Amino acid sequence: MICMNVISRQFFGPSIGFHSEVAKFAVVISTFMGISYAARKGRHISMSAIYDTVPWRIRKAMAILIPLVTALILFALTYVSFEYVVNEYERGTTTAYLGMPTYLMYLFIPLGFFMGGIQFVRNLFVNIVNKEVYIGTDALDYNDNKPEDRHIDDQMQV
Incomplete structure (x- = not known):
């Protein structure tokens, strides 16, 4: 829609009037519906500099703590944003x-x-129940996560 608007302006003069509204709807829907999918697949943005360098046990603890906090x-953002939606509804804009x-x-x-909050709770439970480290409900940790690596990490900590 945005590309069509640029082409329309460039070659035909006037801009498509409703393009920005349609583009805004598309961006909002894809962004916020994508939170859940990214959490499930372990594709969410993460600052992994520390996570990648720590031993297996600490990664496992972080894989439980991070989804809990997230x-x-x-869920807090759900509450705040729902209040905003109700406000918009009442104003009738x-x-x-x-x-x-x-x-x-x-x-x-x-929504x-x-x-997204539900997916992160699922990630939390997957990491509590399983011995492996999961970065998403459907995604194992991208670091070497073999049982023999855990023993090496455990021995290094002793």
Whole structure:
């Protein structure tokens, strides 16, 4: 939609009026619905400089602590963003060109936060139940995670 608007402006003069509204809807929906998918597949952004260098036991502890904290934050953001959606609904604001209620777009924000929080809780339980380290419900840790490596890490700590 954004590319079509650029082409339209360049070759035909006027801009497509509703392009920014459609692009905004697409970005909000894909961003916030993607939180849950990224958490499940272990594709979320992570600062792994410390995580990658610590022994297996510490990585395992971090694989339990990080999803717990992240889930709590996402659930708090769910609450705050839901209040914002309710506020938008009560105000009755609509988009300029399409005339759609803005709360319909913003509804995907708390939904995405909530679904992401559920995925991080699942990641937490997967790491508690299994001996391996998981970075997502469907993704094992990308570091060498073989049982013999754990013994080497354990011996090095002694």
